[in-house]
Amino acid sequence: MKLDARIPDGPIEGKWEKRRFDLKLVNPANKRKYKVLVVGSGLAGASAAASMAELGYQVECFCFQDSPRRAHSIAAQGGINAAKNYRNDGDSVWRLFYDTVKGGDFRAREANVYRLAQLSVNIIDQAVAQGVPFAREYSGLLDNRSFGGAQVSRTFYARGQTGQQLLLGAYSALSRQIGLGTVKMFPRTEMLDVVVIDGHAKGIVVRDLLTGEIRTHKGDAVVLATGGYGNVFYLSTNAKGCNVTATWRAYKRGAGFANPCYTQIHPTCIPVSGDHQSKLTLMSESLRNDGRVWVPLKKGEKRKPIDIPDSERDYYLERKYPSFGNLAPRDIASRAAMQVCDEGRGIGDTGLGVYLDFRDSIARLGKDAIAARYGNLFHMYARITAEDPYSQPMRIFPAVHYTMGGLWVDYDLQSTIPGLFVCGEANFSDHGSNRLGASALMQGLADGYFVLPYTIGGYLAGQKATAGIIEHPEFARVAAEVTAMTKKLLDIKGTRPVDDFHKALGKIMWSKCGMARTEAGLKDAIQQITKLRAEFWRDVKVLGSESTLNQSLEKAGRVADFLEFGELMCRDALERRESCGGHFREEWQELGEAKRDDENFRHSAVWEYAGPDKTPIRNTEQLEFENVHLAVRSYK
């Protein structure tokens, strides 16, 4: 597999401008002769589809939900970073770039991150112009808050629903184009394969989730904006429908999959309440602006939290990381929580929890001020737990939240399959081995509004326009494979429902490839997953038919892919013999902190599919740090 990141030459500040100049252009009259297929309608997909349609391309957009507005970007709570320096607190493009490279524990590509920091300011301008109701000050100017891993206030927000408001902004731009007839929208349609002809992505195979029809769509380029794979753990903060299917099937057609072991465990989620649990709910990182994290000093403490005096509380983040305190980055805060629970000081019935306490900020600012900042989050917490977070501390625990790994892309967001572009969480590009808070929205929108619409033109300019009118036997062949797999799932007629297998996979992944990983554990996990996968194909029970709305069948296809993907994830974690960011190998640590091995692992691992039941090939892209010097990451 050839990995050319195609990073432009020259100083980092000028790379993006240079690339934009060097890219070939498609003249406006010719743009309408090209058809682009966009899969996914979240921040990255909706913004890309709308922006490309505005430029004049023919666009088709697909989502599995009943409306593009429901993509899971909608659930992002806290905010979006931008290097506006409106606070006059010393922020700059350079500082956002530096924080993100350091926050990612030096495992991201510098040039991409710099571009992201540069574009961050345009996103806020764009969103405001669309009417996104960001929080304001009395002056009418935009307000900011602080987020983890940074010492400046650069996060723009809309109460605790920033993702919702930004997605509705992108959805409104997309809707405008649908109304104008420039985007054709296909809701309740799931992509199940990519069609590659003469080495180039020329179409996709989809299933209409209402009629069950398997259909091909042809185009001049394909964009995957299909999100992350956190649901491989079964329990995560992802929506139930989030899946790896689109990116996994692209991988099996030749797209490199980079760093699948980089997963983000978010420190502040509502703890699991029982076996019936179907998903986990995040409590935004923004809460750590005003909430203090603690556990009792004593093991087995039985008193109510409000009865425990300050002298018997351990505000462990403030103690261990005095300069960042409660705003330590996510990977570090999650591991610290796990450590205090391992010491037997965890709280709640299960002992798997820590307190997030607003007592002091309510005393300082008043209940109303706290309600204005986090009202919807407190409301959500009360709904789920039946506890009042105004009068007693929240109980929180780490949970799987985001995946930094994804399909490998070059500087232009093109995968190893020419014509197949990947944006948003689905790619691997900008966050290294740990993503900082409020950076996911930034990346999704930067990719969709400002990067892809340029770079895809550079690719299309070199291709003969087909407007999706192509005849090739490959389309029918791939569609037949998809139809056969659908039928195979229905024909097993075993005894166990799909969720049974998904839950079992999730348990393996969480215990062996979750917060802490070991060589022995990962090897064991690979064996267990192989066994579970065989059982799935022997014993899964999917009722109903393929020619109607069949939610069990949809789920079965996704879980089948997770059962393959989980193994790759463990394999990647096994081969990365170091700790970095969210990837913590117990064998590599120093005083409980992750210990990188820059000499041997200063690279992205890019996995290449080698065929069914064959060990995939591990390729590498070496990472160069010319602007931010490699250092031990410290938040003390």
Next chain:
Amino acid sequence: MKVKLHIWRQSKASTAQNFAQDGKMVVYELDNVSKDMSFLEMLDFLNDKLTREGELPVAFDHDCREGVCGSCGIVIDGIPHGPQRGTTTCQLHMRSFKDGAEIYLEPMRAKAFPVLKDLVVNRSAFDRVVQAGAFISVSTGAPKDANAILVAKDAAEKAFDAATCIGCGACVAACKNASAMLFVGAKVSHFLHLPQGQPERDRRARNLVTAMDKEGFGNCTNQNECEAVCPKEISVRVIAEMNREFVRAKLREEPPSHKRVGGDG
């Protein structure tokens, strides 16, 4: 706890000619339900049992399960999203029901929302209304600096209160006229309070109301059922605003002879 569920089962999609198709209420008894389960987790539990017994699981829409995507929306005991105010179906928990409760589950019913299967309905009418004008016509490019547009704090708050709509359709399902005025009013109100929304103010009000009527939604009953069931507690204020904006736009309309031709996109 134990519950007795009456669930609408319908295998074929509704059509204009045959609205109910072969649908009917079917009774399921479910034991060992935990009070900490969410309502949808209780349905997962039922579906697991049904699948093991060889009976088709109940189809229902859901995704984020944290009250923001707007996918879910079961009519529970006659109330969209069920008995708890300001709460989506996915955020409703079984602790809101008594042990031994009999619970009725139906799809949202409205002419504009045909049932697709069991509890799943087609709400694409909402998307089409949005496509008619719930946006600001700004293309991706380089708008001026965000802070060049000042928005008074209370105006931003009002816009947000409307923009928080999740498009679940509960307002329509609760209304005996199946009116979508709370939904459409929320779109009007969101942009009305922002300076960015002013240039297209008249056109937006006209286009949204026209699109809403075309989809077959009914008129407002003035009984505020919509506000009572809205999981985001959007105020009927937005309906008054929409009506005012529509009348204002109509009064300001140019006589037909002066209308410019084309280019209305």
